[in-house]
Amino acid sequence: MTSRLKVGARPNRQSLRSAVDYHLEVTLAKSADNADPEDYHLALALAIREPVIRAMNSTEERVIKSGAKQIHYLSMEFLIGRLLSNNLRNLGLYDICAEVASDMGLNLADVLETECDPALGNAASVAWPPAFSILWRVSRTRVTDTASIISSDCFARRS
Numbered sequence: 001m002t003s004r005l006k007v008g009a010r011p012n013r014q015s016l017r018s019a020v021d022y023h024l025e026v027t028l029a030k031s032a033d034n035a036d037p038e039d040y041h042l043a044l045a046l047a048i049r050e051p052v053i054r055a056m057n058s059t060e061e062r063v064i065k066s067g068a069k070q071i072h073y074l075s076m077e078f079l080i081g082r083l084l085s086n087n088l089r090n091l092g093l094y095d096i097c098a099e100v101a102s103d104m105g106l107n108l109a110d111v112l113e114t115e116c117d118p119a120l121g122n123a124a125s126v127a128w129p130p131a132f133s134i135l136w137r138v139s140r141t142r143v144t145d146t147a148s149i150i151s152s153d154c155f156a157r158r159s
Contacts (some may be wrong), residue, residue: 021048
């Protein structure tokens, strides 16, 4: 069992299922029998992350080699909502992921519903400390790690 999706290739149903199974079993130490939708959500996010990170690193390498100037801007002034569903749609992988979830006896909408919404909402006085924590940690790391940080902060608040 391997999680490695082909570099530069668009994940297909079989390769994506294999990557989700890999992360469920190896990364999360769960079997299909005792995994809940939140476990599947995390396994799917990890499976999708691989080709996205490889493509991002390839682009970054190309930009650095070309000597192009870069501007990085991070704003937490807007409500970003849930990330995985948006990313699946933007990557054109939503339908394939829905098929994989169906193969696993799940409904993709139920799996995606387990994602924490990092929006601050109206309870700013309660939500600001975690938001400050996110911004402080982001300032010490690459901007590309922001989604992981926000996601892990949401999971930490659920526990």
